[in-house]
Amino acid sequence: MNDQADSAVRCVRNVDALKNLPPEIRQPGTTVWVKGYYEEGDPGGKFVRFVSDSKAADNGGTVHAPADGGAGRWLTIHDGVGRYRYFGIFGTDRQADDALDAMANDETIYKIEADSDLNFARRHRMNRSRLVMEFNGFTVRTDGIEDAPENDPFAAVLFFQGLLTGLTQSLVLTEPLAEMSELFEVSDSSAFAVGEWWIVQSNALSGGAERELEKLIRVTEIVDATHVRFNYKNGWELAPGRTVTYKKAIPVEQVSVRNMRFIGAGSTDKTGSHPLAYEFAVECDAVGINAYGTFWPVVMRRYCTHYVTERCNLTNPVEVVIGGTGYLTQQIYCLYGHVRDCQTSNGRHLNDFTGSAYCYVDNCHCDGDDLGAFVTHGQYEHDLTYVGNSGLMSFANSGPTWGESAKRITVKKHVASWFLAFRKVTDLTLEDVHVFVRKGVENSANTGSFWLNPDGVQMKNCTAEAMVKFMQVSARSERPNVIENSSFALTQGRRLSHENVEAELSFRNCRFAGIDGNRFAGTGKLSFRDCLLEGASAEASALRVEGSAFSFHGGTMTNTGVVLTGAGDRQVEIGTGAAVSGTNAGKAFFEREEPGTGSTDWRFFNCVSRAADAETSHYRIEAGRNTYLSTGSRFEGGRFAVADGAFEDGGHMLHATNVEKGVDRSGLPGENDSIRHGSNNLIINEKKVTHED
Known part of the structure; x- marks a missing residue:
């Protein structure tokens, strides 16, 4: 040998x-x-x-x-790694398309590496699995790329697409498909096997794409002849009689594209280019893609699950006005995705979810974000979490075609110029979210604002530089609407709630600054505990409230007050250490604008009211159906203003065990069997102290 x-x-x-x-x-x-x-x-x-x-x-x-x-x-x-230089491609002077196809179609190659900048002139559709495309930070160009089909956001340079087998099964539900259940009714479970992937879809509602259920999910157990367990807890209950359709899919799996600098070409849906799309895909990641001048989303996904999009950037896309353009990533009917450490500049959206669930977005940031950095379409998204991001947010705001619905969205440690969640967004949780005024942009008048649907909304530690307002369009939640430890600067005359708000709003340890003619126009109850309400000045108009009940416990009101507006019975309750001081344009802390349109119940207990001048009334009660109770409170300066006939038709007034210092009592009515205000009060005048009993 x-x-x-x-x-x-x-x-x-x-x-x-x-x-x-x-x-x-x-x-x-x-x-x-x-x-x-x-x-x-x-x-x-x-x-x-x-x-x-x-x-x-x-x-x-x-x-x-x-x-x-x-x-x-x-x-x-080779050792399973394919290289473009094997094909004599050392730069952009030769198209890399044939080399890409050859390596992607070779099952012995599990990784394709770039060793130089590349140019692609074709749009590649691939359905293989277990492939890594590593570009090592080199630039991908698309000079001279072929035209794309009209309006096709999946016509990416790299499009990995699984297959639909054609096997389908439909049924009309005979029982509820419960929320938060992974047990699904099927017509014949023998068609399913553990480990298989299926598209599940509910029939559309009134909106053309209004479906509560549309996902790529995996079979985990055959339970019985008509039930299959999947790896997904259903987000929206479907009632008996609804139609559910299953379509068997063979997804691409474990395909990742990494570390590419991408330069787009063209400026229309036909000539424009973008790097990557996935459809029917499992565990397919996009990492380190830095794109410039793209048309459609940099990373386009539909029916994807268990994936990561990280360290991807988009700068100055060529189109941002047409829907779907100028995105960093759009995710349609996706599950269990994680988008992190990404950034956009002058784009349309950094992150878009449509009909997606159980996804997480963190440490992503936008500049030039006036068209909305973080959005959902409102096609029944649920259980989405955002942490530590910055950029304009807009949820479920794409119109009735998709249903305008989202549920259980959580946003923490976020900074934005505008926050919109005023459609059918249920159980929204906000913590450490801050919105600021941005001048010189198209929507500058609305920047610095929260627009929220009071359907289980809960806020903690949030701030707004211009406004918070509530517009109710759904009432699905079992949670109270609670806003706490937050601070809101207000814009003169703007509504804090619209007429359609019937839900109760509870504020705890919150500050409202710059009140001047602002109004809660909804009919729901308002509750303030340990809050600060501050008028813009001593000449500012008081807060206008149409709700059935207004309570203010603890906290302070300064240079403002409450004007009850609208028809119907009303209740005002001021107590438990509340302090009211200063004055306002109406020269009354509490009054009703149209007293003849309903009864009013006035309650003051254990509170302090200090008027800044003699003309300011602690309360102004006009003729009508009123009841009044004040105990254990302190009134200083100013005057009481109660009209004759204020306590007719079964009304009454009890003003007892209070302290009055320098208050003009001449505006009080004469006492009778239902009116008592002279006895059991400590009345302190400038020259003498009297204890009337």
Whole structure:
């Protein structure tokens, strides 16, 4: 045995020399070192071996056929990693499309690496799994790329798409498909097997795309003849009689694209370009894609699950006005996704969820975000979490076509110029969210504002520089609407709640600054505990309230007050350490604008009211149906203003065990069986103190 002879390796100058080796050298297993692709020493050097029975097509990189047409092929020796330089591609002067197709279609290659900048002129659709495309930070260009189909956001340079098998099953539910249940009713469970993937879809409602259920989910258990367990807890209950359809899919799995700098080309839906799309995909990641000048989303996803999009950026896309354009990532019917450490500049949306659930977005940031950095379409999204991001937010705000609905969205440690969640957003949780005024932009008048649906909304530690307002369009939640430890600066005359708000709003330890004619126009109850209400000045108009009940416990009101508006019975309760002081434009802390349109119940207990001048009334009670109770309170300065006839029709007044200092009592009515205010009070005047009993 000649070990020295066996270890000898034949060398050739380049690929042409390899292809022209004579037949006597083309022996099974012969190994050749190719010193360069075009010439000796260029980056295309590689080892090849001869396989005499191979009939694979010559692809110019991993398969080379003899120039004389003889049998067999020279196959590039690799360890599962394909490289564009095997194909003689060392830069953008040669299109990389054929090389990409050759490597992606080779099941022995599990990773494709770029060693230089590349240019692609075709849009590639692939359905293979277990592939890593590593671009190593090199630039991908698309100069001269072929036109895309009209209005096709999946016409990316790299489109990985699973398959629908054609196997379907539909049924009309005979029982509720319960919320938070992973047990689904099917017509025949024998068609399903553990580990399979299926698209599940409910029938549309009145909106053309209004579906509560549409996801790619995996079978985890066959329970019985008509029930299958999936890896998804249903987010919205479906009632008996609704139609559910299942479609079997074979997804692409574990395909990731990494570390690419992408330069788009063109400015229309046909000529524009974007790097990556996934459909029917599982565990397919996008990492380190930095894109410029794209048209459709940088990372487009539909029916994806268990994925990560991280360290991706988008700068200055060519179009941001047309729907779907200028996104960093759009995710339709997706589950269990994680978007993190991403950024956009002057784009439309950084992150868009449509019909998606159980996803997490963190440490993502936007500048030039006036069109909305973080959005959902409102196609029944649920259980989405955002932490530590910055940029304008808008949830469920794309119109009735999709249903305008979302549920259990949580946002923490966020900074934005505008926050919109005023459609059917249920059980919204906000913590440490701060909105600021941004001048010189199209929506500058609305920046610095929260717009919220009071349907289980809960806020903690939030601030707004211009406004918070509530617009109720749904009442699905069992949670109270509670806002605590938050601070809101207000814009003169703007509504704090719209007329459609019937839900109760509870504020705890909150500050409202700059009150001047602002109003709660809804009919729901208002509750303030340990809050600060501050008028813009001593000449500012008081807060206008149409709700059926207003309570203020603890806290302070300064240079403002409450004007009850509208028809119907009303209740005002001020107590438990509340302090009212200063004055306002109406010269009354509490009054009713239209007293003849309903009864009013006035309650003051254990509170302090200090008027800044003699003209300011602690309360102004006009003729009508009123009841009044004040105990344990302190009134200083100013006056009491109660009209004759204020306590007719069964009304009454009890003003007892209070302290009055320098209060003008001339506006109080005469006492009778139902009016008592002179006895059991400590009345302190400038010259004397009297204890009337």
